[in-house]
Amino acid sequence: MKIGIIGCGRIAQERHIPEYAAHPGAELFGYYDFVASRAEEMAKQYGGRAFTSVEELLECAEIDAVSVCTANNAHAQTTIAALRAGKHVLCEKPMATSMEECEAMAAEARRSGKVLMIAQNQRFMSEHVKAKELLALGVIGRILTFRTCFGHSGPDHWSVDRGTGNWFFDKRQSVFGCMADLGIHKTDLIQFLLDSEVEKVKAMTDTLDKCYADGSRVDVEDNAVCLFRLKNGVIGTMTASWTYYGEEENGTVLYGTDGSMKIRDGSVEVCLQSGDRVLYRMPPRSSSGVIDAFLDCLICGGAVPVSGERVLSAMRAVFAALDAAKEK
Ligand SMILES: NC(=O)c1ccc[n+]([C@@H]2O[C@H](COP(=O)([O-])OP(=O)(O)OC[C@H]3O[C@@H](n4cnc5c(N)ncnc54)[C@H](O)[C@@H]3O)[C@@H](O)[C@H]2O)c1
Structure with a gap:
């Protein structure tokens, strides 16, 4: 599979590009970024060549599949153009910036017959795979409530362009803040x-803390607290934050009729009402699992691991949460 990378920032550099490079079935063929030197640097380091526009990359007949790792506002248009150009697409989260865009992406994937996968990497984390397996066995009984949380110090400390001058804090490019950046992970999970x-x-x-260089508050939310009721009757809280300075929080606790399950830091701890406890420590993974799952699907066939279609309901919940917050 010959691969094109669109957007060569932090997630492309840390996850997509090295994980394609490590897969025997993939060849990194082309790169495009607004910042030409970033695409050129990746080509130099991993092989392949830099393209001067997204159109030029998508017209390249040799490229079979692309990763869309741009700012949020370009996910839908780039994905749809790539599918129309006959490419398979792995698109970063959040899927897109409106429900209409998300539905158009899923419809284009159906029409083109090409694979559209969304990079919801939390589903592939070994502790979540283990938790899903234990839940299927009913180890803590019927689930009643949950709390799930993802918070860190924010993309001003993450993006290739540090500080609050980057696209994450420019509402025209990001459209939303931590709710769609981190909240989509835990909503989907x-x-x-x-x-x-x-x-x-x-x-x-x-927006409690993040400020632009002139001292004014940024235009997107840096904290979101949600109450969810699921169709199966379970209720719980989902918290997303860009102001957890010091230590990141990335965990979930589920409470069932027979006990609780704490999922965090590569482990799953089951605590039963009987007093019994079991701690499952998962071996650290060298990859996110997302790129391998995408490539395995392209090479071996089978169901798309996290299709665009399957992320629609989580995106609907994210948009509903933002509307609910706005309407108070
Ligand atoms: N799955 C995850 O856990 C995870 C983690 C971080 C980021 N992401 C997602 O990945 C995407 C990229 O984030 P990042 O952290 O790499 O940001 P980043 O700021 O580090 O890099 C973004 C890069 O994309 C380029 N770019 C932006 N819009 C572009 C466009 N329309 N065309 C071409 N290049 C463009 C920028 O010049 C920059 O080099 C975002 O959608 C983000 O939500 C996902």
Whole structure:
């Protein structure tokens, strides 16, 4: 599979490009970024060549599949153009910036017959795979409630362009803040773990701390707290934050009729009402699993691991949470 990378920033450099490079079935063929030197640097380091426009890359007949790793506002248009050009697409989360865009992407994937996968990498983390397996066995009984949380110090500390001058804080490019950046991960995860969909949402979002260089607050939310009711009757909280300075929080606790399950830091701990406890420590993974799953699907066939279609309900919940917060 000859691969094109569109957007050569941090996630492309840390995850997509090295994981394609490590896969025997993939060849990195082309790169495009607004910042030409980033695409050129990747070509120099990993082989292949830099393209001067996204159109030029998509017209290249040799490229079979692309990773879309741009700012959020370009996900839909780039993905749809790539599918129309006959490429398979792995698109970063959040899938897109409106429900209409998300539905158009899923429709184009159906029409083109090409693979559209969304990089919801939380589904592939070994502790989540283990938790899903344990939940299927009913180890903590019927699930009643949950709390799930993803917070870190924000993309001003993550992006290739450090500080709040980057696209994450420019509402025209990002469209939303931590809710769609981190909230989509845990919204999709909770639906995946509990095999259900968010049915009702209440939410509060705010910009509590992040400021532009002139001292004014950024235009996107840096904190979001949501209440979810799922179709299966389970209720819980989902928290996303860009202001957890010091230590990242990336965990989920599920409470069932027979006990609880704590999922965090590569482990799953089951605590039963009987007093019994079991701690499962998962061996660290060298890759996200996302790129391997995408390539395996392209090479071996079978169901798309996380198709665009399957992410629609989580995106609907994210948009509903943002609306709920706005409408108070
Ligand atoms: N799955 C995850 O856990 C995860 C983690 C981080 C980021 N992401 C997602 O990946 C995407 C990229 O984020 P990042 O962290 O790499 O950001 P980044 O700021 O580090 O890099 C973005 C790069 O894309 C380029 N770019 C932006 N819009 C472009 C466009 N329309 N065409 C060409 N190049 C463009 C920028 O010049 C920059 O080099 C975002 O959608 C983000 O939400 C996902």
